[in-house]
């Protein structure tokens with residue numbers, strides 16, 4: 578492969594350097610600053626900072642409505658929300674999940690002395706493969722955590738069927754799936770509970786934050802207790818618990834960003850389609866596609882580098898980084914290859930061939946409201962030159 582050393586090699590116009598410092602994956606989408614400042618004034622007037630304040634309640638109400646789910650329980654982050662949901666469902670022993678996910682999905686189990694059992698994924702959707710899930714069931718299995726990776730729904734019906742057959746609990750890590758749907762039904766209505774993340778880098782953020790969506794009122798009540806030390810009114814603790822509360826300032830950011838989500842989706846989708854168009858015909862390169870009939874937030878543009886591509890995945894990342902385009906590998910090398918799992922289950926990879934293959938070929942490229950169509954076009958030019966030079 579010919580090395581590309583500079584922009585001169587790529588013969589790309591000089592307007593690039595002005596914008597390149599912000600071309601990185603996960604740059605936060607931010608709503609209206611003046612609207613946020615109004616909420617700050619309100620917080621100071623109310624003198625209510627945490628403990629289920631009015632802004633948290635409003636945010637919960639609006640997020641539940643947005644997903645047409647009965648209950649939304651806001652939390653301080655997605656990981657604590659996962660831990661609380663796992664505990665509220667009384668999961669113990671072994672729980673099946675994909676390895677191709679953010680490490681928090683596995684850690685939320687391990688942290689509570691539950692054994693994460695990694696199942697393989699589908700090569701097209703990158704979500705759990707039901708056939709592999711079936712193979713992982715043992716007498717110790719208590720539940721399944723599906724992940725709606727990239728906002729694409731996990732195979733919820735097949736997983737529910739497996740859960741029903743074996744008497745297992747089913748929940749979802751929906752950290753990527755804010756505002757997404759499956760067969761026309763909003764995420765937040767599947768399994769016993771679904772967990773959102775509102776981390777700064779996610780499609781919708783509250784600086785840090787998360788929530789559990791569930792249609793089970795009893796489970797919702799249990800999780801509300803658990804996120805506030807088990808307090809039921811003053812001086813009355815009736816349940817084990819932790820501190821998973823969201824604060825008013827975080828909720829304020831959420832309310833502001835919620836008014837912005839349609840705009841973010843529009844921009845994301847524009848970028849996604851421009852990338853798809855821009856790389857058409859390049860050998861071995863493709864963009865992960867979403868079902869046109871479903872709602873999607875298009876928060877990730879996932880470039881897949883096939884074996885027939887003249888440049889390797891790592892060479893592509895290196896070349897993009899040289900242009901200050903901070904593309905990233907994602908969920909590489911898979912949870913099963915990170916500590917402590919790599920040492921606890923050294924042979925897990927033998928049963929995860931698709932996970933290992935997908936983890937080697939994915940590059941997530943920049944999108945979001947701060948990435949313009951011109952910048953997408955610039956990134957596509959870099960990819961085109963890279964493939965042509967090789």
Ligand SMILES: *Cc1c(COP(=O)(O)O)cnc(C)c1O
Pocket residue numbers: 654655656657678679681682724750752753774775776785786787
């Ligand atoms: C971001 C993320 C989490 C963790 O959420 P935090 O809010 O950062 O704690 C969990 N699972 C997945 C798949 C994620 O992408």
